Amino acid sequence: MMLLRFVMIAWLCLGSLNLYAEPLKVVASFSIIADWAKQIGVDKVQVQSMAGADAESHDYPLRPQDMRNLKQAQLVLYAGAGFDDWVKRSGHPQLVALSQGLALRKTNAGTDPHFWHDIRLVQQAVVAIAQHYSRLDPANTAYYQQRLKQYQQELKSTELWAVQQMQSVPALRRKMLTAHDAFAYLGVHHGITVIALQGQNHHSELRPQQLVAVIQRIRKENIHAAFLETLTNPKLLQQLKNEANIQINPPLYADALSRPQGPAASYLALYRYNVQIIVKGLRH
Numbered sequence: 001m002m003l004l005r006f007v008m009i010a011w012l013c014l015g016s017l018n019l020y021a022e023p024l025k026v027v028a029s030f031s032i033i034a035d036w037a038k039q040i041g042v043d044k045v046q047v048q049s050m051a052g053a054d055a056e057s058h059d060y061p062l063r064p065q066d067m068r069n070l071k072q073a074q075l076v077l078y079a080g081a082g083f084d085d086w087v088k089r090s091g092h093p094q095l096v097a098l099s100q101g102l103a104l105r106k107t108n109a110g111t112d113p114h115f116w117h118d119i120r121l122v123q124q125a126v127v128a129i130a131q132h133y134s135r136l137d138p139a140n141t142a143y144y145q146q147r148l149k150q151y152q153q154e155l156k157s158t159e160l161w162a163v164q165q166m167q168s169v170p171a172l173r174r175k176m177l178t179a180h181d182a183f184a185y186l187g188v189h190h191g192i193t194v195i196a197l198q199g200q201n202h203h204s205e206l207r208p209q210q211l212v213a214v215i216q217r218i219r220k221e222n223i224h225a226a227f228l229e230t231l232t233n234p235k236l237l238q239q240l241k242n243e244a245n246i247q248i249n250p251p252l253y254a255d256a257l258s259r260p261q262g263p264a265a266s267y268l269a270l271y272r273y274n275v276q277i278i279v280k281g282l283r284h
Helices: 002-019 031-044 064-072 085-090 119-136 138-166 184-190 208-221 235-243 267-283
Strands: 024-030 045-051 075-078 095-097 175-180 193-198 225-229 247-252
Touching: 024 031, 024 064, 031 045, 031 075, 031 119, 031 138, 031 267, 045 064, 064 085, 075 085, 075 119, 085 095, 095 119, 119 138, 119 184, 138 184, 138 267, 175 208, 175 235, 175 267, 184 193, 193 208, 193 235, 208 235, 225 235, 225 267, 235 247, 247 267
Parallel strands: 024 045, 024 075, 075 095, 175 193, 175 225, 225 247
Antiparallel strands: none
């Protein structure tokens, strides 16, 4: 009887400890990954994003506050593949590159890290988040797996919706110009030819002869739609408006979410917003 009472007390104590356990402290390199981390962990994780909403993520300078967050973090999530490798400067022992194991595009400039523009790859990438949460917090493994399944279903539904939207664009009009080379994954998935003014990093310089070559290709392939981006200088695209007789469309979200009041405050909202803008621009 005494043994049974002891076991019951021990079980209640363990249960209360788990109930009031501190959430996992997670740091994400930029806002898109931070959203994935929150979607899988919800209230069982505390997620800090170093590069926040509407912020540049390619070349981010670590701030003192970031270093304090990293010191407390149990897990650090980043894209990898050269996109946000500045995270490695932190020296954190629990760095997880979510691009690892994905079928990434290879280009003349190297590996294209912008895999989040193919929502099918995101369905794979978030598996690693749930796995690492379960490793660090095994008591809540079932919860993380349930959240993973639910979020993957949302991603799949959004992908099917996007495919239906893109089908309304005639094949001959599926050509677009963007400010930097971030949307090739989306283009490949939906059969869109994507030409970029700049490389995979939108700080790269465009030489005059390269600009001439872009104008020639726009005319040759009859590309009529160009898309600004929220974090790039619109000057070059505006210049092309007259020189190449091309229509300038509203900005896309390439590498960061919008602020909460904006149209792309979550990854799913970002994907839907971009698809809507692209479809409207290509059909116009």
